[in-house]
Ligand SMILES: Nc1ncnc2c1ncn2[C@@H]1O[C@H](COP(=O)(O)OP(=O)(O)O)[C@@H](O)[C@H]1O
């Protein structure tokens with residue numbers, strides 16, 4: 001059993017596979033609030049799960065919005081699959097704390113929402129329907145296709161939101177505190193589900209979280225954000241097999257290392 005390796009550089013190591021996302025020298029300022037973060041460089045490899053960890057208000061959500069193409073940085077550049085990013089990329093998908101399902105659409109139509117069925121030839125429509133069905137099945141909601149959002153529990157709604165993201169077959173899934181509103185048991189189920197489905201879908205993930213244990217249980221790499229203005233403080237490659245609950249000593253060692261860095265960052 002290897003111990004988690006502590007990386008010195010917060011940018012992904014050069015030895016790894018091709019990057020799905022590369023960001024260099026990012027800064028962002030809100031009018032009136034000033035600089036939210038600066039000097040942020042980060043790359044995410046194909047199929048890699050990166051947790052962006054930091055305390056509330058340190059700028060994680062703002063950074064995620066910039067990396068996803070939802071907001072423009074004051075300086076620096078984001079590249080998605082090698083191309084400069086000016087708006088959300090069709091091969092990316094987003095999941096937020098609230099599932100944001102459309103209440104007037106049944107579950108299957110929510111999952112398929114945005115896939116543009118109307119403008120496709122018949123064969124392509126059938127393929128899209130297959131993608132929707134596979135995504136619903138993967139998140140454990142098969143049989144609930146005709147349910148209305150109001151009939152779903154919080155956990156089921158978040159499963160549907162995850163299925164909606166998977167149906168886009170994303171190269172990169174952006175997830176901003178997706179499980180924070182769930183109870184602890186449902187959250188643990190969803191964390192395991194996330195790891196399982198993104199491995200099956202071959203997607204990379206940027207998971208924003210303030211929960212150290214969530215980051216440790218899910219991520220291949222943890223990037224710690226902190227300071228005012230926010231910046232990336234330290235990163236850890238997490239070399240612990242799944243399910244990580246089976247390796248409590250390695251998990252504890254990593255948690256202590258992160259807690260130590262947090263003390264120095266604040
Ligand atoms: N729309 C906005 N207008 C002005 N300030 C904002 C806005 N959104 C966030 N901020 C400020 O930017 C900082 C970072 O916020 P945020 O990215 O939401 O942090 P986190 O996600 O880490 O909790 C905070 O100080 C917050 O008050």
Ligand SMILES: [Mg+2]
Pocket residue numbers: 060061062176177
């Ligand atoms: Mg946030």
